[in-house]
Amino acid sequence: MIKYIFILLFSTNLFAQNGLVYYGFIDAKGMGNAKGPDSNAYLVFNKEQSYFVTAKDSLESKVSKTETKTFKNEGESGGLTIMGNKVSPQGDQVAYHIKKNTMWSNVLLGNQIYTKEVAPDMNWKISKEIKKIGKFNCKKATSNFRGRIYTAWFTSDIPLPYGPWKLHGLPGLILEAYDTDKNLYWYFKSVEYPSKTKEKAKYMSIPKDNKWLNYTEFQKEQQDILEKAMEKNKIMAKKYPGFKISDPDIELMFIEFK
Incomplete structure (x- = not known):
């Protein structure tokens, strides 16, 4: 009986563990080839939910927030000049809850926009291709999601269906992801699993003067801005x-x- 209780407590503690993975995120929209501002990001997770954040003021150095950089592809004479990384005090966030099958997100696009939606079905296609990222053997998967074809590299060593931004639904943690032209590129830095971090996977809060938009409303608002x-x-x-x-x-x- 004592052995049984020990195993039960150990298993409960294992499932309650937090994990923490650090990413870099390159926003190269307009250039591709992962040529763009490079920001810090992280994902904290447990067996029930995950919380991702990037473009957060406190994650970036003073230099990265203020310096001007020009990005150009080989053979180009011009390029794209960016004045500092985009940041906000709360950052761009995505919270995902498995059982609720819901995602909450916040992004700075002129104003802070808050979106709540049913977790989208990613319809991943897993291939036999494998590569090593850090100490992890990762499998390749692809998905056509909201206008772009994404490639994700995930590890079954951490068998939880999370990843950066809204990418989710694979039988393992996504360590690297990018679209076909690398307009968007998330790359792995380090992971703690289990983690002693005090940060927890959580729901997002929303200011009183804002409201949750569904995905259709979000798209309409962006069309109006355009x-x-x-x-x-x-x-x-x-x-x-x-x-x-x-x-x-x-x-x-x-x-x-x-």
Whole structure:
């Protein structure tokens, strides 16, 4: 009986463990090839839920928040100039709860936008291809998700269905992920499992003057922002006829566009 109780307590403690994985995130929309601002990110998780955050003020150095960098692909004469990494006090966040099958997210796009949705079905296709990331043997999987084809490398050594941002649903933790052109690229830095971190996988809070949007409402709000920007461009083009003013591309405005 004593042995049975010990095993039961040990198992309960194991399932309650927190894990913590650190990522780098390169936002290369408009350039591709993982050429863009490089931010810190982390994911804290347990067997029931996960919490991901990036673009958070406290995660970045003073230099990364203020310095100007130009990114260009080989053979290009121009490039893309970015003034500092995008940050906010709370960062861009995604909370995911397995049993509730729900995701809550927050992203800074002019204003802080809060979205609540049924966890999307990723429909991953797992291949036989394997590569090592850190000390982990990882399997390759691909999915067509909201306008982009993503590749994810996951490890069965940590058999929980989490990953950076909204990527989820594989039989192991995602350590690396990117879309076809590497407009978006999450790469592995380190992992603690189990972790002694005091940070916990949690639900997101929302200010009183904000509201949760569903995914359709989120898309409509972004379309409205696009249309206002295009209207402003028309006014500028009339005012400065000698300058070429390009309309913003909705695919470059945010990371979900279908």
